[in-house]
Amino acid sequence: MTATSPAARRGRRTVTSGVPATAGAAARGRDRAAVDGPVDAGSGTRNQSASLRRGVALLGYVRDHAGAGRGVKLTELAEDLSLSKSSVLRLAAPLIEADLLARDRETGAFRLGHGALRLGQAYLSRLDLRTIAAVHANQLMRATNHTVHLVVYDAPHVVYVDKVENETSVRMASRVGSRAPAYRTGVGKAILAWLPPAALDEVLAGGLVARTPYTITDPDRLRAELARIRERGFAVDDRENEPEVRCVAAPIFDHTDTVAGALSVSGLSFRLTAARVRELGPLVAQAARRISAEMGATR
Numbered sequence: 457m458t459a460t461s462p463a464a465r466r467g468r469r470t471v472t473s474g475v476p477a478t479a480g481a482a483a484r485g486r487d488r489a490a491v492d493g494p495v496d497a498g499s500g501t502r503n504q505s506a507s508l509r510r511g512v513a514l515l516g517y518v519r520d521h522a523g524a525g526r527g528v529k530l531t532e533l534a535e536d537l538s539l540s541k542s543s544v545l546r547l548a549a550p551l552i553e554a555d556l557l558a559r560d561r562e563t564g565a566f567r568l569g570h571g572a573l574r575l576g577q578a579y580l581s582r583l584d585l586r587t588i589a590a591v592h593a594n595q596l597m598r599a600t601n602h603t604v605h606l607v608v609y610d611a612p613h614v615v616y617v618d619k620v621e622n623e624t625s626v627r628m629a630s631r632v633g634s635r636a637p638a639y640r641t642g643v644g645k646a647i648l649a650w651l652p653p654a655a656l657d658e659v660l661a662g663g664l665v666a667r668t669p670y671t672i673t674d675p676d677r678l679r680a681e682l683a684r685i686r687e688r689g690f691a692v693d694d695r696e697n698e699p700e701v702r703c704v705a706a707p708i709f710d711h712t713d714t715v716a717g718a719l720s721v722s723g724l725s726f727r728l729t730a731a732r733v734r735e736l737g738p739l740v741a742q743a744a745r746r747i748s749a750e751m752g753a754t755r
Contacts, residue, residue: 527565596743602721607643612659614644642693642703643718649685650715670695690737702728706744711752719744
């Protein structure tokens with residue numbers, strides 16, 4: 457028997473099935489690269505970015521496919537995202553820890569976690585009605601050639617938060633920041649029509665005082681008017697707040713499907729005739745619905 461040196465013996469331990477250990481490590485590196493992306497010197501940041509992108513893709517897939525509470529199975533995620541099951545689990549782990557993702561203990565299916573809901577609520581609560589409505593208000597002004605108002609509700613008043621005027625239109629007396637009782641304005645009635653009954657009762661209990669000969673001062677008549685508004689989708693101020701001004705308005709809803717404000721077009725009554733009101737009602741309602749959709753409303 458020929459003696460072997462310790463170095464030679466150590467050399468034999470670096471070979472397995474004729475494949476150098478360094479080659480095996482390289483193969484394992486290639487397997488990891490299939491999930492994490494290419495690996496080279498100084499690529500740690502890129503690897504983290506790739507993992508983050510895959511994690512976001514995983515979260516988005518669950519958001520879009522975990523309908524009706526069924527969740528998404530591990531196999532489905534792996535197949536549709538072209539990942540191994542172990543990679544899916546590795547990517548899901550920090551998302552579960554952050555409560556953005558949850559996994560059913562019995563079925564193993566994935567669904568969005570409560571943290572994702574909180575993120576969505578935080579985003580929606582910070583949506584600015586005035587900013588979102590600006591584009592639609594300008595489009596409505598150009599389409600109708602009438603002054604457009606945007607209001608929010610501060611019971612029992614409406615507060616004007618934006619006003620878009622056509623350079624050729626007659627100037628309206630309203631101004632941003634001004635207030636008016638909701639019951640005698642088109643924008644206000646558009647809001648009142650969608651208030652909970654108890655909230656509407658409080659408004660009516662405060663009294664309905666006439667500002668013009670056309671102001672509705674009878675509670676029963678106003679309730680009937682609000683019912684008609686709900687049916688047709690828009691409200692009309694027929695010279696009820698200013699004796700020579702008509703207004704067509706529609707409600708705006710937020711992400712909780714609660715009425716958050718209203719949008720309107722206004723003009724002098726000789727230009728904004730009853731026939732013109734009927735034409736503009738659907739246009740105003742459509743613009744308000746678009747704003748509501750961007751606010752997160754589903755109605």
